[in-house]
Amino acid sequence: MLFLLLLLLPGGAQTQRVVGRQEGGSCKCEVNSTWWMFPAGKYEAALQQVQTCEANVVNLLAQVMVSSESLPDIQAQLNNATARLEPFQYLSQRGLYTALSLRQLGQELSQLEADIGVIHREQNSPLTQKLSTEVEKLQQDVSRIQTAEIVNMKSVKEKVRNLKNSVQSCKTIPKDFTGQSKNCMKGLIKSISEPVTTKISPFGKSYISGSWGKQAKMDSEEQKNSYWVQPLVSSHIYGNTLRIYQNFEDFMSSSRHRDFTFAPSHTHTNSIEGPSAVLYGEALYYHCYRSTDICRYDLNNIAMEVKRAKLPGTAEEYNNKFPYCYYDCRSHSDVDVEADETGLWAIYATLGNHGNLVVSRLVWDEDAAVLNVSQTWETRLFKKGVSNAFMACGVLYASRYVNEDQEEIFYAFDTATGKEDNTLALPLQKVAKGTASLSYNPTNKQIYMYNDGYLLAYQVHF
Structure with a gap:
């Protein structure tokens, strides 16, 4: 009976072999009870883990509920942004906001350099000299742009636009x-x-x-x-x-x-x-x-x-x-x-x-x-x-x-x-x-x- 009990104890219990004696028509023996004591420490540790897990599950459920309540607002904001961007969508689909090719950028700079040259020969002012210097610097930037980030190309394109506007303002206009x-x-x-x-x-x-x-x-x-x-x-x-x-x-x-x-x-x-x-x-x-x-x-x-x-x-x-x-x-x-x-x-x-x-x-x-x-x-x-x-x-x-x-x-x-x-x-x-x-x-x-x-x-x- 005792032997069977020891086998059923949790925590990987082991059997104990002892020497007994016959007394009063029965066999008596002494055993060490520490071998089959209930593992209270391990039980408490396991119980603590279960409680921690339950608390985490409760927190996760609360977060899910908050997220579920926020989803309609997020969806409404997304729909609003989509509706506002819809008029501009065709520009993105047609690639109009992608960076221009280096070849096209070079052609614009060449034409701009020619226009500035004509105005500089006619006026020969400090402003036209400054424009000539700026377009030369831009051409140097374009020659290095192949190894640069794409934002640099857009920056150069913006500088080209400003230069073109400056050239237009330099042309013959009323006083x-x-x-x-x-x-x-x-x-x-x-x-x-x-x-x-x-x-x-x-x-x-x-x-x-x-x-x-x-x-x-x-x-x-x-x-x-x-x-x-x-x-x-x-x-x-x-x-x-x-x-x-x-x-x-x-x-x-x-x-x-x-x-x-x-x-x-x-x-x-x-x-x-x-x-x-x-x-x-x-x-x-x-x-x-x-x-x-x-x-x-x-x-x-x-x-x-x-x-x-x-x-x-x-x-x-x-x-x-x-x-x-x-x-x-x-x-x-x-x-x-x-x-x-x-x-x-x-x-x-x-x-x-x-x-x-x-x-x-x-x-x-x-x-x-x-x-x-x-x-x-x-x-x-x-x-x-x-x-x-x-x-x-x-x-x-x-x-x-x-x-x-x-x-x-x-x-x-x-x-x-x-x-x-x-x-x-x-x-x-x-x-x-x-x-x-x-x-x-x-x-x-x-x-x-x-x-x-x-x-x-x-x-x-x-």
Whole structure:
């Protein structure tokens, strides 16, 4: 019996062999009980491990519950980020944000070096000498870039963009280009008034897209005080009609106007696409139908052929590729023609600049009857992140949607210096939600907004 008990004891018990004696008809023997004592120490250690394990399981279950409660919030944040990035997804899919090849970068630098050489021979100034030195240094960086990190290539690309903008600013431009003359105050816009003019479009509120404003050429002899309205009457995208009033009183009363038809139909090659027009001197400038061209229609010679200028870096047709967006996209607003104290401008975006805003200066050659693009600057502001833009004193300003009652001017790019400022917060009160066009007029320093069929004007203060 005792022998069997010893065999059943836990902890690897062993049998003990002892010498017994017969006494009173029975066999008696003495055994050492320490050989089969219960292993209390080992039991307590095992019990402690079990309790520790149970505590760990409880903690893990608590963490799982907390994670389960947080998952809906994390999923909501992920969905929000996905929705915000969706408009930019196609850029990533098409590889537009990948680093450029060394070959393409070298070609850009070679062209830039040639442009700087031409300007340096013409001007031979300390600035052009500095640009020559900088482009030589960049070429040395490119020669070492094969063994560098990819971020270095992007850094070089950004330096190339800045140099290209500096070269554009060095080209022949008016003396008042930097905002130092009597016609152009020095510095950025300080404030914008509440609407000083509010009127429903003479074509009705149903035409929610278009452009309007005052004659923008400062020394214009004809139509000096004229006001104009250009509605997009086909799908809020295309148009072929311009209405001109000789003065502000006629405009406000919608009387004594003259209509011009600058294309036979809405789908004609000379019709307008998008809210892009500006009346400058004796001509209307606008984005040509389904093209990357700027059109010029002469009001004094309607029999004259519509003149065109192709925007640089626009090899593909636009067709709503880079419209103004931010909150809602304004259909086919790819190209925007503007005017300021320094002349005519085109605001657009290109694939080569990754969909960011590009601004080109337009010059009409009266003698040759040719519309030219004289200079082009590239910015780092994504065009689809902007609700509209305009030029004032050679500075590009961009707006964004705040709510249904307000827009905000938040960004400025100075073409004279190449400097950017994204800290602006200039409010623009509005009547309706959408902003089809936003234009500055240098003759009275007012901003004109085509606000979903409402025509609003604001006073600008520098």
